[in-house]
Amino acid sequence: MSWNFLAxxxxxxDVRNYKAQAGFGLVELLVSISIVVIVASIILTKQSTFNxxxxxxxxxxxxxxxxxxxxxxxxxxxxxxxxxxxxxxxxHFDVTNGxxxxxxxxxxxxxxxxxxxxxxxxxxQGQLDNRFxxxxxxxxxxxxxxxxxxxxxxxxxxxxxARFFVxxxxxxxxxxxxxxxxxxxxxxxxxxxxxxxxxxxxxxGQISVK
Numbered sequence: 001m002s003w004n005f006l007a008x009x010x011x012x013x014d015v016r017n018y019k020a021q022a023g024f025g026l027v028e029l030l031v032s033i034s035i036v037v038i039v040a041s042i043i044l045t046k047q048s049t050f051n052x053x054x055x056x057x058x059x060x061x062x063x064x065x066x067x068x069x070x071x072x073x074x075x076x077x078x079x080x081x082x083x084x085x086x087x088x089x090x091x092h093f094d095v096t097n098g099x100x101x102x103x104x105x106x107x108x109x110x111x112x113x114x115x116x117x118x119x120x121x122x123x124x125q126g127q128l129d130n131r132f133x134x135x136x137x138x139x140x141x142x143x144x145x146x147x148x149x150x151x152x153x154x155x156x157x158x159x160x161x162a163r164f165f166v167x168x169x170x171x172x173x174x175x176x177x178x179x180x181x182x183x184x185x186x187x188x189x190x191x192x193x194x195x196x197x198x199x200x201x202x203x204x205g206q207i208s209v210k
Contacts (some may be wrong), residue, residue, distance in 0.1 A: 008037055033055060052131075052185060053194035059132045059198035060183040060209045063103070066126055067153070067199070068126075068208050070105060071162070073123075074155035090115070090154035093137050093181055099150075100133035100186075102126050113165035113173060114152045128183070135184040135196065139164055141177035153179060153201055160205035178202045 074089040092104040092115035103126040106115045128134070137148045152165045164174040184196040201206045 014109075024204070055129065056132060056183065056185055056194065056197055057209075059128055060199055061079045063126065063128075063181065063183060063199050064207050064209050065104075066105065067201060071155045071160060071205060071207070075157045077162055087122075088154055089157050090152050091126070092150065092152045093134055094148050095134055095137055096152040100135065103132060103134060108152075108154055112167035112168040113154055113163060113170070115150075126201050131186055132185055135182040137182075138180040139166065139177050140180065141174050151179060151181075155205070156195045162201050162203055162205050164203070176203050 064097055070089050070091055074087065080144060080192055088108040090108055090113075092106055094100075094103070104121060105114050105123045105125055106120040107122040108114075109120050110116060139146050139151065146166075148166050150166070154163050154165070155161070156163065162179070164171050164177050164179055165201045166174065179201045181199040181201075182196055183199060185194075188195050189198065198210050200206075200210060
């Protein structure tokens with residue numbers, strides 16, 4: 001009888017000791033919570049950067065696609081609003097204050113190679129998401145690289161070639177050139193792919209994004 005009582009007592013004591021040792025202590029709980037918070041913060045930060053990078057890439061490719069559409073419309077027999085099958089069509093980029101959020105699609109009505117205002121606007125105008133901007137325009141030609149405030153790029157049938165004008169008139173044409181248009185996250189400094197992508201248009205009509 002006494003032996004059974006002693007065995008039962010020892011078993012109860014073991015259960016109590018096990019319960020006392022089971023689970024997290026306060027310090028262990030705080031450490032575990034801290035680790036979870038740090039890991040979650042890293043994941044959310046990386047996710048936000050990834051999303052921004054994807055959106056930026058999409059914006060740059062949209063600009064490139066619009067340039068390609070204008071090029072194809074210019075060299076094909078597409079009738080425009082003026083019933084002119086031989087229109088000179090182009091894109092105009094401007095980085096002066098207040099204009100960085102979009103770009104113009106235009107019909108060069110006076111054939112001066114340059115966007116002359118709203119009277120020449122053609123089709124749906126280009127507009128970036130307000131989180132992005134056209135940050136810089138560069139023209140690379142035989143004389144080196146110049147940074148421009150604005151630039152008109154036109155396409156003339158039947159060639160796919162692009163022509164670049166920094167102002168109206170033949171004297172302001174950049175021949176055998178390449179244009180680089182930087183599309184960037186607004187308010188973010190840097191040159192990485194998550195911050196800035198560049199649309200490249202060459203004089204031979206090649207359009208790409210880097």
